[in-house]
Amino acid sequence: MAAPDLTVSARATLRRKAERGSHDRALVDAILDEGLLCHVGFADGGSPVVLPTAYARVGDELYLHGAVGNQMLRTLAAGAAACVTVTLLDGIVLARSAKHHSMNYRSVVLFGAARKVTDPEEKRRALLEIVDHMAPGRSGDARPPNEAELTATLVLAFPVDEGSAKVRAGGPVDEAEDLALGVWAGELPLRLTPGAPVADEGVEGPVPGYVAGYERGGGRR
Amino acid sequence: MAAPDLTVSARATLRRKAERGSHDRALVDAILDEGLLCHVGFADGGSPVVLPTAYARVGDELYLHGAVGNQMLRTLAAGAAACVTVTLLDGIVLARSAKHHSMNYRSVVLFGAARKVTDPEEKRRALLEIVDHMAPGRSGDARPPNEAELTATLVLAFPVDEGSAKVRAGGPVDEAEDLALGVWAGELPLRLTPGAPVADEGVEGPVPGYVAGYERGGGRR
Numbered sequence: 001m002a003a004p005d006l007t008v009s010a011r012a013t014l015r016r017k018a019e020r021g022s023h024d025r026a027l028v029d030a031i032l033d034e035g036l037l038c039h040v041g042f043a044d045g046g047s048p049v050v051l052p053t054a055y056a057r058v059g060d061e062l063y064l065h066g067a068v069g070n071q072m073l074r075t076l077a078a079g080a081a082a083c084v085t086v087t088l089l090d091g092i093v094l095a096r097s098a099k100h101h102s103m104n105y106r107s108v109v110l111f112g113a114a115r116k117v118t119d120p121e122e123k124r125r126a127l128l129e130i131v132d133h134m135a136p137g138r139s140g141d142a143r144p145p146n147e148a149e150l151t152a153t154l155v156l157a158f159p160v161d162e163g164s165a166k167v168r169a170g171g172p173v174d175e176a177e178d179l180a181l182g183v184w185a186g187e188l189p190l191r192l193t194p195g196a197p198v199a200d201e202g203v204e205g206p207v208p209g210y211v212a213g214y215e216r217g218g219g220r221r
Numbered sequence: 222m223a224a225p226d227l228t229v230s231a232r233a234t235l236r237r238k239a240e241r242g243s244h245d246r247a248l249v250d251a252i253l254d255e256g257l258l259c260h261v262g263f264a265d266g267g268s269p270v271v272l273p274t275a276y277a278r279v280g281d282e283l284y285l286h287g288a289v290g291n292q293m294l295r296t297l298a299a300g301a302a303a304c305v306t307v308t309l310l311d312g313i314v315l316a317r318s319a320k321h322h323s324m325n326y327r328s329v330v331l332f333g334a335a336r337k338v339t340d341p342e343e344k345r346r347a348l349l350e351i352v353d354h355m356a357p358g359r360s361g362d363a364r365p366p367n368e369a370e371l372t373a374t375l376v377l378a379f380p381v382d383e384g385s386a387k388v389r390a391g392g393p394v395d396e397a398e399d400l401a402l403g404v405w406a407g408e409l410p411l412r413l414t415p416g417a418p419v420a421d422e423g424v425e426g427p428v429p430g431y432v433a434g435y436e437r438g439g440g441r442r
Contacts, residue, residue: 011268015292036324036411037310041262041271047232050262050271050306052328070237085271089258089413094432097364098352099374103257107273131319141404143318153320171421183362184429186420190257190437192310195410200392208405211315216411 003029003060007162011111014164022165031108031165032057034217035086036134036192040064042075042082055084056126056133061157063126064114073154076114084110084158088217091189095172096181102168104187110163114156120147123155137210192216224250224281228383232332235385243386252329252386253278255438256307257355257413261285263296263303276305277347277354282378284347285335294375297335305331305379309438312410316393317402323389325408331384335377341368344376358431413437 006012006023014021022028037052051072055062062084066073076082090104117123127150128139145153171187194214197207206212227233227244235242243249258273272293276283283305287294297303311325338344348371349360366374392408415435418428427433 011265011270016288016290036313037308037326039260039262039271039273039306039308041260041269041304043264043269044232047302047332048262048264048269048304049232049330049332050260050304051330052306052308052326054324067237081268083262083269083271085260085273087258087260087273091416092257092355094356094359095363097366097370098348098360099366099370101352101355101359101363103275103355105258105273109270109272111268111270127319131322134313134322134324135315135409138315138322139319142316142322143399143402143404145318145320149318149320171419174421178364179423181364182426183364184420184426184432185424186418186428186432188356188418188432188435189416190413191416192411193414195312195412197407197409198392199405199407200395202400203406205403205405207407211405211407211409214409 006164009162012163020166020168022167024165028108028160028165029057031088031106032062032086032160035088038062038084038086040072040082040084042072042080044075054130054134056129057160058129060160062160063129064156064158065127065130066154068152068154070154073156076156077116077154079113081113082158089190090169091187093172093187094185096174096178096183096185100172100174104168106165106167108163108165110158110160112159112162114158117155117157120150123150123153126155127153135210135214141208227385230383233384241387241389243388245386249329249381249386250278252309252327253283253307253381256309259283259305259307261293261303261305263293263301265296275351275355277350278381279350281381283381284350285377285379286348286351286374289373289375291375294377297377298337298375300334302334303379310411311390312408314393314408315406317395317399317404317406321393321395325389327386327388329384329386331379331381333380333383335379338376338378341371344371344374347376348374356431356435362429
């Protein structure tokens with residue numbers, strides 16, 4: 001059964017360029033699953049703070065993790081309101097006028113409060129999911145977390161429930177009177193691409209397939 | 222004269238993995254100048270909100286822009302405390318243990334409050350800087366903003382003053398007892414790379430050099 005669409009609260013209601021927005025869970029999940037980093041926003045003593053971190057989506061939640069002393073995670077674990085945003089940059093859009101320059105992107109903005117994961121088995125699974133989110137299949141090779149590592153790690157689950165997705169794709173949208181200007185206009189697609197893997201010192205044996213053939217998303221290309 | 226290093230206030234003091242951090246302006250500027258998107262955090266009626274947007278650094282400020290009705294910009298223009306974060310993802314790091322998996326990245330986190338740009342000449346220059354930040358040299362070809370477009374656009378300047386940079390680079394750091402596990406470990410570099418330019422309908426003439434030879438940063442490779 002497909003997951004229900006995102007909840008459209010007042011803060012999750014699209015304002016600017018609402019025609020680019022969506023609350024469709026399939027789109028939201030595709031963006032979350034392609035992204036590698038999210039940006040987490042929270043208040044630290046009244047000051048907004050935005051920090052990048054890794055994550056993995058499992059069903060209707062995003063797992064976040066870090067050291068037990070991590071201030072951001074501790075704040076979220078205490079129930080603080082937070083916003084988690086994932087943005088995929090797909091290209092730059094060069095219009096004939098400066099004004100209509102833009103970027104192509106797919107983003108998801110989620111609102112909510114995190115749940116602290118306390119069950120050791122769920123913690124262990126969450127950490128392996130984060131590893132597999134980075135490189136699908138990797139958890140089958142890496143040594144799993146031991147008890148001491150689990151104890152030293154704070155794991156949170158953030159709801160994929162309230163928020164929205166936004167997508168801009170395609171070429172420039174110019175004013176009719178600018179079309180004859182003779183200025184080159186169009187889109188330059190951008191994509192996160194892997195370079196050559198760099199083996200750590202002392203590593204022998206072949207590069208695993210999930211590294212050698214690494215590919216991220218590509219759903220929209 | 223080189224710009225002074227970032228101000229290290231309480232909120233700009235590095236906590237987690239402080240050894241990866243820096244307040245060096247040359248590093249901060251290099252990251253800001255390579256990035257295409259920033260994530261802006263602010264409070265909207267008590268709720269943290271994080272939204273991606275374009276920017277350009279000019280000296281000690283980042284210019285942000287959008288429609289005059291843009292809620293985020295209006296909030297910032299009213300003097301709200303904000304956090305602007307730019308993150309460049311440089312690779313995934315596969316360690317022998319799940320726990321030591323990581324990402325290579327360069328990020329800048331800035332705290333402050335924006336200044337509303339009201340001088341039409343500064344507004345015009347800011348908009349051209351944002352175009353040139355996207356594709357260096359582009360403002361020489363694009364039609365500049367006219368009076369109506371300037372009036373319809375809100376431009377803010379956010380201080381590059383208080384905050385920090387953080388960098389992780391290189392391969393995995395494994396536990397000594399894991400080195401003999403025989404698991405492949407290393408770094409997979411990732412880079413934002415351009416695809417083939419897509420000309421807009423009706424566009425004739427050659428692809429400009431700043432599009433055909435597009436390259437983003439690369440300072441660390």
